[in-house]
Amino acid sequence: MSSPKPFTVRIGTRRSALALRQTDLIMEALKRAHPHLTFEVHAMATMGDRDKTTPLPALGKGLWTSELEAKLASREVDVIVHCLKDMPTTLPEGMVLGVVTEREDPRDVVVFSARHAGRYERLADLPDGAIIGTSSVRRAAQLRRRYPRLVFRDVRGNIETRLRKCDEEDYDAIILAAAGLLRMNYGERIAQFLDSGTEGGGLLHAVGQGALGLEVREGDQTMLELLEAVRHVPTEIACYAERSVMRTLEGGCSVPIGVETAWVEEDGKKKLRLRAVVVSLDGNSAVDGESVQEVTSLREAEDMGKRLAEKLASIGAQKILDEINKGRESGAALKVSDA
Numbered sequence: 306m307s308s309p310k311p312f313t314v315r316i317g318t319r320r321s322a323l324a325l326r327q328t329d330l331i332m333e334a335l336k337r338a339h340p341h342l343t344f345e346v347h348a349m350a351t352m353g354d355r356d357k358t359t360p361l362p363a364l365g366k367g368l369w370t371s372e373l374e375a376k377l378a379s380r381e382v383d384v385i386v387h388c389l390k391d392m393p394t395t396l397p398e399g400m401v402l403g404v405v406t407e408r409e410d411p412r413d414v415v416v417f418s419a420r421h422a423g424r425y426e427r428l429a430d431l432p433d434g435a436i437i438g439t440s441s442v443r444r445a446a447q448l449r450r451r452y453p454r455l456v457f458r459d460v461r462g463n464i465e466t467r468l469r470k471c472d473e474e475d476y477d478a479i480i481l482a483a484a485g486l487l488r489m490n491y492g493e494r495i496a497q498f499l500d501s502g503t504e505g506g507g508l509l510h511a512v513g514q515g516a517l518g519l520e521v522r523e524g525d526q527t528m529l530e531l532l533e534a535v536r537h538v539p540t541e542i543a544c545y546a547e548r549s550v551m552r553t554l555e556g557g558c559s560v561p562i563g564v565e566t567a568w569v570e571e572d573g574k575k576k577l578r579l580r581a582v583v584v585s586l587d588g589n590s591a592v593d594g595e596s597v598q599e600v601t602s603l604r605e606a607e608d609m610g611k612r613l614a615e616k617l618a619s620i621g622a623q624k625i626l627d628e629i630n631k632g633r634e635s636g637a638a639l640k641v642s643d644a
């Protein structure tokens with residue numbers, strides 16, 4: 306696997322503390338696998354980092370990725386480390402998702418304001434009208450169904466900023482990805498997991514949440530071989546299925562869609578279980594489904610995701626999508642992204 310002649314691998318990343326931490330983890334793993342190579346980190350701000358006022362849904366696709374991809378295209382960097390959930394399901398011409406790395410905990414979680422230290426354990430403990438911070442339509446729409454008594458309000462910024470706002474402003478709690486908190490050593494702030502297996506949960510996470518995606522130039526065999534060292538096949542297959550659900554349902558517009566994947570044992574065989582939900586923006590209607598099957602290739606994973614998405618579309622998700630598209634045309638709701 307090791308290449309004969311030494312060279313420098315230039316890694317592109319966003320500048321947030323989480324992005325830098327993730328890039329560091331990948332770089333250290335690559336260094337261990339390729340001790341003869343040198344690595345350089347090229348960090349830069351993206352539109353999502355710079356524009357802190359426009360509502361995220363209105364910023365559209367690629368808000369965390371486009372500037373980095375320009376550097377990849379111009380050969381200023383050789384690979385980009387992304388949170389997979391921030392990567393659009395269709396990449397620009399000439400770019401590929403080279404490798405998906407092992408997933409950190411993909412679940413969404415509740416963090417209570419430090420003002421409430423020790424007072425609450427679950428969302429259900431909060432009083433009527435309590436304010437929950439999240440800028441993700443997916444999270445708000447799914448939680449509104451289960452907790453109509455709670456009020457959902459935008460909260461922007463990187464993890465540290467959101468935690469600070471939660472502690473110092475009017476929020477009673479915020480919803481975040483476990484993965485980011487764990488990677489930044491804030492695990493002790495996690496009060497409640499919100500996945501479908503947890504009482505009071507039932508919140509399906511974002512496509513790709515908790516995994517990292519390494520983007521490279523199409524046909525860059527050297528990089529692809531080098532990155533093999535950090536590929537995690539079970540995560541990659543699961544995430545291809547998740548991304549296929551999203552890609553199939555998007556139809557030109559992003560939607561509040563949640564997923565959950567797990568490798569399960571059935572009839573002595575290892576199978577992928579894929580769950581997905583599409584929710585209306587107000588959370589008043591939702592369509593969900595599940596499929597379980599043996600999956601051994603990325604192609605099969607994509608087929609599985611596509612079939613589940615088509616099934617959801619046929620039993621009501623299409624109606625929800627059409628309404629979102631209608632609203633979008635009239636300018637009411639622009640694109641929906643996950644935050």
Ligand SMILES: NCc1[nH]cc(CCC(=O)O)c1CC(=O)O
Nearest residue numbers: 388481482484485514515516644
């Ligand atoms: N959109 C912001 C973003 N992108 C990735 C993560 C968390 C880490 C991950 O999912 O890999 C977050 C923060 C959050 O949702 O709490």
